[in-house]
Amino acid sequence: xxAPQWNNKVVKWVDDRLPVISMLHHSAYEYPTPKxxxxxxxxxxxxxxxxxxxxxxxxxxxxxxxxxxxxxxxSVERIMRDVNYGWLIRYIHMNGASMxxxxxxxxxxxGLYYGSYKAPREMLWWIGILILLAMMATAFMGYVLxxxxxxxxxATVITNLFSAFPIIGDPLVTWLWGxxxxxxxxxxxxxxxxxxxxxxxxxxxxxxxxxxxxxxSNNPTGVEIKTPQDSIPFHPYYTIKDLxxxxxxxxxxxxxxxxxxxxxxxxxxxxxxxxLVTPPHIVPEWYFLPFYAILRSxxxxxxxxxxxxxxxxxxxxxxxILFVIPWLDTSKVRSSxxxxxxxxxxxxFVVDTFILGYCGAKAPDxxxxxxPGLKVIVMGQLSTLYYFAHFLVVMPLVGxxxxxxxxxxxxxxxxxxxGANA
Amino acid sequence: xxxxxxxAIAAAFAVTAFTGGTAKAAGDAPVPAAQDWSWDGIxxxxxxxxxxxxxxxxxxxxxxxxxxxxIAFRNLDGIGFNEDQIKAIAAEYDVEDGPNDDGDMFTRxxxxxxxxxxxxxxxxxxxxxxxxxxxxxxxxxxxxRVGGPDYVFGLLTGxxxxxxxxxxxxxxxxxxxxxxxxQISMAPPLYDEAVEYTDGTPATVEQHARDISAFLNWxxxxxxxxxxxxxxKVILFLIVLTAMLYAVKRKIWRDIxx
Ligand code: HEM
Numbered sequence: 073x074x075a076p077q078w079n080n081k082v083v084k085w086v087d088d089r090l091p092v093i094s095m096l097h098h099s100a101y102e103y104p105t106p107k108x109x110x111x112x113x114x115x116x117x118x119x120x121x122x123x124x125x126x127x128x129x130x131x132x133x134x135x136x137x138x139x140x141x142x143x144x145x146x147s148v149e150r151i152m153r154d155v156n157y158g159w160l161i162r163y164i165h166m167n168g169a170s171m172x173x174x175x176x177x178x179x180x181x182x183g184l185y186y187g188s189y190k191a192p193r194e195m196l197w198w199i200g201i202l203i204l205l206a207m208m209a210t211a212f213m214g215y216v217l218x219x220x221x222x223x224x225x226x227a228t229v230i231t232n233l234f235s236a237f238p239i240i241g242d243p244l245v246t247w248l249w250g251x252x253x254x255x256x257x258x259x260x261x262x263x264x265x266x267x268x269x270x271x272x273x274x275x276x277x278x279x280x281x282x283x284x285x286x287x288x289s290n291n292p293t294g295v296e297i298k299t300p301q302d303s304i305p306f307h308p309y310y311t312i313k314d315l316x317x318x319x320x321x322x323x324x325x326x327x328x329x330x331x332x333x334x335x336x337x338x339x340x341x342x343x344x345x346x347x348l349v350t351p352p353h354i355v356p357e358w359y360f361l362p363f364y365a366i367l368r369s370x371x372x373x374x375x376x377x378x379x380x381x382x383x384x385x386x387x388x389x390x391x392x393i394l395f396v397i398p399w400l401d402t403s404k405v406r407s408s409x410x411x412x413x414x415x416x417x418x419x420x421f422v423v424d425t426f427i428l429g430y431c432g433a434k435a436p437d438x439x440x441x442x443x444p445g446l447k448v449i450v451m452g453q454l455s456t457l458y459y460f461a462h463f464l465v466v467m468p469l470v471g472x473x474x475x476x477x478x479x480x481x482x483x484x485x486x487x488x489x490x491g492a493n494a
Numbered sequence: 495x496x497x498x499x500x501x502a503i504a505a506a507f508a509v510t511a512f513t514g515g516t517a518k519a520a521g522d523a524p525v526p527a528a529q530d531w532s533w534d535g536i537x538x539x540x541x542x543x544x545x546x547x548x549x550x551x552x553x554x555x556x557x558x559x560x561x562x563x564x565i566a567f568r569n570l571d572g573i574g575f576n577e578d579q580i581k582a583i584a585a586e587y588d589v590e591d592g593p594n595d596d597g598d599m600f601t602r603x604x605x606x607x608x609x610x611x612x613x614x615x616x617x618x619x620x621x622x623x624x625x626x627x628x629x630x631x632x633x634x635x636x637x638x639r640v641g642g643p644d645y646v647f648g649l650l651t652g653x654x655x656x657x658x659x660x661x662x663x664x665x666x667x668x669x670x671x672x673x674x675x676x677q678i679s680m681a682p683p684l685y686d687e688a689v690e691y692t693d694g695t696p697a698t699v700e701q702h703a704r705d706i707s708a709f710l711n712w713x714x715x716x717x718x719x720x721x722x723x724x725x726x727k728v729i730l731f732l733i734v735l736t737a738m739l740y741a742v743k744r745k746i747w748r749d750i751x752x
Pocket of ligand 1: 270
């Protein structure tokens with residue numbers, strides 16, 4: 073932990089006055105990391121890489137984008153057609169948003185599987201949830217900017233949700249819009265906030281990494297670092313591993329950017345926004361679909377609380393509940409690798425989120441996967457129920473009842489054992 | 495844990511494949527059959543001759559109702575016209591300009607930098623001439639409909655003279671297999687010999703439809719060829735780079751039991 077001695081005079085001069093170099097050395101070089109991390113630990117650095125990519129591509133987009141209802145759509149098409157490599161910048165930014173969510177969702181599922189939210193990592197987990205919320209807000213507002221049909225109608229549907237709150241609802245929505253409908257003032261403020269939010273995310277990421285470095289990384293065994301043999305310095309071991317992961321990820325990312333740039337988007341957003349024509353199906357971007365399904369699945373009132381308000385509350389609750397899982401999970405063991413029962417529930421939960429995503433994409437009255445008699449809305453309700461049951465019932469009960477497999481005494485021991493078995 | 499990582503990567507592919515697919519499969523109209531297009535696949539490129547035939551169809555038929563507002567005459571170099579040809583094409587159009595020094599608007603022959611003039615002065619005029627329906631701008635049509643070129647091709651060849659028995663076709667509407675709801679305000683725009691091709695290609699409705707759909711794919715994605723060409727280089731580079739990074743990783747980790 074002691075500050076290293078710098079040989080280079082300039083480096084030493086700077087470091088004596090502002091120890092940034094020591095800090096970087098400490099946190100990106102010697103940071104002791106468990107030696108058994110799997111590739112599931114690559115997604116954090118990938119998320120950071122995508123964030124930087126989004127900020128850079130975004131800054132170049134802004135140079136040619138016009139946040140006005142009468143020009144936004146045209147300005148995006150100008151970027152696509154007349155700006156040098158504008159299509160590349162825009163497709164990177166557009167697909168980058170999807171990549172960001174893919175990477176972050178995998179990062180979170182990793183955390184869920186290996187119990188990375190448990191003590192002492194609660195704050196780290198919380199900051200992660202805040203990042204997710206900020207990302208959702210950013211992506212939602214960014215999607216409004218090209219001012220296509222889905223931009224406009226998505227913004228209308230989602231902002232309207234706030235009208236579900238009693239008394240303050242309607243004035244709140246008017247205030248959000250800056251008028252009596254989604255219009256130019258809305259576009260302008262969304263643009264301003266869309267530029268701001270990524271930097272808030274950046275700040276949160278700094279806190280996230282800070283928290284990480286004070287509690288250290290979890291690992292596939294869920295057993296903490298105990299002796300120096302359990303860990304290796306971050307550099308060069310994890311710098312090279314992260315770089316390799318980045319290469320694989322970039323191939324995936326570029327596959328979309330260059331060969332299927334509109335695959336993840338909705339065709340309606342290539343129709344300019346028209347407040348007089350409602351698209352037949354208003355569908356959010358894929359990364360919102362599970363939450364959208366939860367929102368829509370509440371089509372009944374409880375104790376006189378209107379369905380719409382309940383839906384909004386359920387949707388927010390589906391994320392807020394993540395804040396308390398460190399206490400809902402009663403198991404003494406972190407990693408699902410040693411939890412023979414919970415492991416299955418984990419995968420069931422993953423499947424459940426996929427089903428929710430599917431339901432979010434379909435009209436409520438469609439049949440689920442074409443199964444006669446099984447309406448999407450019903451399936452959405454069941455999977456919403458299961459979503460919450462996973463946290464509120466499965467986590468506390470399985471933790472109490474399950475008999476975990478014996479844990480290895482240390483990371484080194486588990487590594488040696490696996491090596492012997494291989 | 496390796497298994498877990500692999501599963502996760504598989505899941506990433508599954509998410510993208512699945513959501514991309516489900517989010518779009520909406521609506522009640524039948525799905526138009528997938529056609530073979532010259533630009534299909536990783537190496538596919540546009541067929542310049544086909545794009546020019548499609549442009550001919552646009553000019554002769556569609557342009558009387560549909561605008562093409564994101565395309566300037568100068569862009570036509572993308573379908574293989576040279577500067578002189580572009581000047582000549584532009585000059586066939588009257589473009590409104592002004593105001594001049596007297597404060598009057600005037601019309602002059604088009605220049606390469608002009609955009610294609612719209613057939614109607616405004617949406618009201620467009621609707622008035624088309625039984626209340628507005629012919630949409632065609633520049634982005636192939637990106638703005640599920641199915642893209644397959645849909646446009648299906649639409650143009652999917653008319654039926656008589657609506658099926660029991661179908662209540664409104665006045666001034668035409669029955670079309672692929673239009674949502676089947677009632678479209680656009681009369682079948684194509685007929686055999688609608689334009690005469692100079693390259694001897696048979697001028698059938700189907701051929702016209704194929705060519706205009708290809709042309710509209712170019713108007714929607716003029717960057718397609720540059721995009722794929724760059725993409726191939728980028729991906730090849732990344733594969734080599736990633737392989738090398740993997741080798742270095744192996745080497746660095748060689749002595750670590752993990
Ligand atoms: C957390 C990072 C970010 C996320 C998740 C995000 C997400 C998005 C999304 C989903 C879109 C719509 C894409 C489309 O349909 O074209 C968008 C557009 C846009 N974003 Fe971002 N963005 C981020 C950061 C930024 C930053 C930092 C800037 C500027 C400094 C920026 C500027 C823009 C602009 C100008 C557009 C509209 C142009 C366009 O539609 O292509 N974004 N963003």
